[in-house]
Amino acid sequence: MAPKMDSATKFLIFLGKSLFALLETLTFTLIPKPRKNVAGEIILVTGAGSGLGRLLALKFARLRAVLVLWDVNEEGNEETRRMAQDEGATRAYAYTCDCSRKEEVYRLADQVKKEVGDVSILINNAGIVTGRKFLNCPDELMEKSFDVNFKAHLWTYKAFLPAMIANDHGHLVCISSSAGLIGVNGLADYCASKFAAFGFAESIFMELFAQKITGIKTTIVCPFFIKTGMFEGCTTGCPSLLPILEPEYAVRKIVDAILQEKTYLCIPRFIYFMMFLKSILPIKMGLLLAEYMGIFSVMNGFTGKKKNSG
Ligand SMILES: NC(=O)c1ccc[n+]([C@@H]2O[C@H](COP(=O)([O-])OP(=O)(O)OC[C@H]3O[C@@H](n4cnc5c(N)ncnc54)[C@H](O)[C@@H]3O)[C@@H](O)[C@H]2O)c1
Secondary structure (H helix, E strand, O other): OOOOOOHHHHHHHHHHHHHHHHHHHHHHHHOOOOOOOOOOOEEEEEOOOOHHHHHHHHHHHHOOOEEEEEEOOHHHHHHHHHHHHHHOOOEEEEEEOOOOOHHHHHHHHHHHHHHOOOOOEEEEOOOOOOOOOHHHOOHHHHHHHHHHHHHHHHHHHHHHHHHHHHHOOEEEEEEOOHHHOOOOOOOHHHHHHHHHHHHHHHHHHHHHHHOOOOOEEEEEEEEOOEOOOOOOOOOOOOOOOOOOEOHHHHHHHHHHHHHOOOOEEEEOOHHHHHHHHHHHOOHHHHHHHHHHOOHHHOOOOOOOOOOOOO
16 A cells, blocks of 8 residues: 655645646736647537527637537527538538437437537537516426526536547536626526536536546636627626627637636626625625626616527
8 A cells, every 4th residue: 555645745745736837827827828729629519509609600610620509499500500611610510409308418419429420529508598587487487497508518418528538538618607606686597507507517627627537628608798689688787897798709708718728717807806806795895886886787678589589
């Protein structure tokens, strides 16, 4: 049996490694990390039929990836496939998939493995929002929020993670939300599902780290409102610090984070500071600040996406 390391040695090793990690982070802050090459990688995007999913697919198409596009909206998804092919994707495949249905996810995952190959970058992006206050929200809608925004991530990980582990190569991307970090009134089911998605992705990240699996990266994305129509009618009380984001800007930041293998991405940056304030401010001050910034009224004008708005 190997002799046990004494606590002083253990502490010194910890200190040395921490210093190295800090220096590495500082270096990459000054000189951005080289971007990884995704040409030929098989990238699956859920919710690719519109909004961020479509724009992500098009960005990766320009980087010559092989795209697997899933959406419950067949027409929108097929349109994304055509656009991705035109933009230069090595190959692009569209599958109609309701990600909230476990059996459908597993069946299509098998089909993808046979027809395309092992997915190496999985982007869990499909999402829905009810936009109703908790007591006015029918149970089925709340369940649906969880099924799409969170549980679908369980099934896609179950389907695609084993091959990533076997190849020691892969990237898991979770599109959560700033509403997955901070509770918002009028958005309880959405927030809960996004907190769950965040917690799940972070836990698997830890699980892989603990097992010393280094070839699989994780990126968890937490954006504020983006102009895709999903949160149509919502406002910001503080546009200078919390602007409603342009989809192209959000997607550029997300793709950069994936290519630079960043674990967390909050956009705008002020979200990081809000998290810091949340953990240090007395709750009464936090509430006053939230009130001052108009956080309690962001959902007041919510209308959401109109049907067939793409
Ligand atoms: N728009 C925002 O303000 C905002 C902010 C933070 C996070 N997000 C998250 O970003 C992601 C993308 O949102 P978006 O703004 O592009 O919205 P969007 O409505 O334009 O796109 C969502 C896509 O998911 C698809 N989808 C819905 N249910 C599905 C299901 N059961 N199975 C498969 N596909 C399904 C839709 O058909 C649609 O194409 C979502 O997870 C959303 O929660 C959005």
